[in-house]
Amino acid sequence: MEKFEAIVVGAGPAGSAAAYALAKAGIRTLLVERGKVPGQKAMFGGRIYAYPLHKLLPGFEKDCPIERYVTRENMSFLAEDTALNLQFDAPKLSSGAAASFTAYRGKFDAWLAKKAEDAGAMLITGIRVDALHREGGRVVGVRTGTDVVKADVVVAADGALAQLARGAGLRGDPEPKEFSVGVKETVELPPKVLDERFNLEETEGAAYVFAGYASNWLRGGGFLYTNKTTLSMGLVVSSEDLAVTRTEIGTLMDRFRRHKAIARLTKGGKVLEWSAHLVPELGLRMMPRPYADGLLVAGDAAGFLLNTGYTFRGVDLAIASGMAAAEAIRGAHAAGRYDASALAAYETLLREYQVTTDLETFRGAPFYMKNPRLFSVYPKLLNEIAERVYTIDGTGQRRLADIALEEVRAGKVSAVKMLLDLIGGAKAM
């Protein structure tokens, strides 16, 4: 029977980062991916915050499939036919420790998995691990059908559904409230058109977030990222809200795509592909402990995703958690033990790598982001105030504060609720 020191399940950012770090440390590692190639089964918005790559792979920029460095952040509150934007332009964000870039997961995941393979990890693709293999209550390998491959420790980086972690009893059955559904269209524009329309230099990129009308007032929002020659645009909407309102997310995409603010940006574009993915949305609450005897859980499978409403982090947290997992395993390897107490250092390392610390800082965020008024009442309200403020038609110009108070009273939210929401937002965010 085949045996390795470590088996990493899933060659996404978390798995490949873990496998790379393990292989580099001389640990005999198997990296198993269900797709025919790493990245085939992955997609995201999306943008990658590069800080963990600087640590894991210094000089990564040389051959990493980077689309554009994000130098513009835009937050847009959409009403039916108006949009209120908050935009931050900072060309200096295209370099340095805080740089982030847009990418295609099909290319990025393949690149990172190759790094792991080059470092000495054995990469096997086209195999889906069904379950953990246990002996005496301890995880000692993985099972595919009747085939078992053993290891001292398994890293479950198997994605949002977290099948292996659930099988290990670390999480319960999946429920709609744990997830949002993300859908995306990749729209091709001629390169010059993209640069001119978005007013970007060749390597500069923009990240847009849309709230309100985008998701038909359901919890969630739209996004748009610029790649070299395409736009990644789509929606992330609460699974629970979709189910309760019996909404088809494809219908939401149609409406979103046709909003003037969006249509203007994608005009003349050709849709190259559609994709979709589950997005874990409960943060720390999804899983009490990301390790057990012979097992570590990393990436989406551990719920390491941070949605603050204005920033969205997944890939960087996944990579950082993979690095933390590898370091925890090296410690266990040195001690010659792989039981839960030997792997407990993983929790400390997750803090050192700022994974759980950031999730804790925004512990209230997932709960706060479930406030439906954020996605319906407030975007509408802001647009109505702005419309009145900017309507000068000779009937008498009113003061901003007066307009605002009137609109708040005319709206269906009490001032008290609004105040509480503001305070809640300040605390959570």
Place this chain on the structure above:
Amino acid sequence: MAAKGPRSIVCIKQVPKAQELQVDPVTNTLKRVGVPSEINPPDRNALEMALQVKDRAGGEVLVVTMGPPVFTSSLEEALAMGCDRAFLLTDRILGGSDTVPTAHALSETIHKIGGYDLIFCGEETTDASTGHVGPGIAGHIDCAQITYCSELEYLGDRVRGKRTVEDGYEWWECPTPCVVTVNFLSNRPRPPSLTGKIRVKRGGLITTWSCADVGIDPGKVGIRNSPTIVAKVDTVQLPDRKAKVFRGEPREAVARLIEAMVADGVLPG
């Protein structure tokens, strides 16, 4: 390696993927370069039958293919399914061989491997559909054959096989060694396993031979020594179908569709 059970040799071919067959507009034959390819589907059934014999009776399964180096990917898949070793017979002089030199070349290769009890082939290929090579090998090796076999029992010195014929089945018994060509869809080919893929990754399981390595006479292979050639592949042009599209508001369009179907007698009025 001392094998208690039988040594099976499975002959496979890598063919253009059935769903993605393309005809080259210039040569009017099937495109083979740059199109996705797969193990000839009936060959997977042959591999599965051989592996089932090994499951029950022990022994080993060797897989052989004749073709260009890209055929290695099919050998790797067969190894990952559970075959023990693989042989690639590859040589430019084999190019353009039809079923006569192919059966000869494969028989020589099988002879060089030696020690075989069972030889398995798929009933035919999806890209040529001749079904010649299995019987051709039986002729060269001078042994019995069961073609279109859907079930097989290995009984040591002989086999008992169920053979599909047009209006039913026949049961045949014959002594080993013998050739068995396997019915398409007669079993569920097992997928490659993780353990199998790991073994393949470690390497050392594929032996590559040229015609010289095997001792194949160049005067017996290649396009010049092939009695037949594929002159042309014709694709049937389907006639346009009469179609009508009902557009508009869904409920109203469906009402009109139902009206039309009733008028046509498709639905009862």
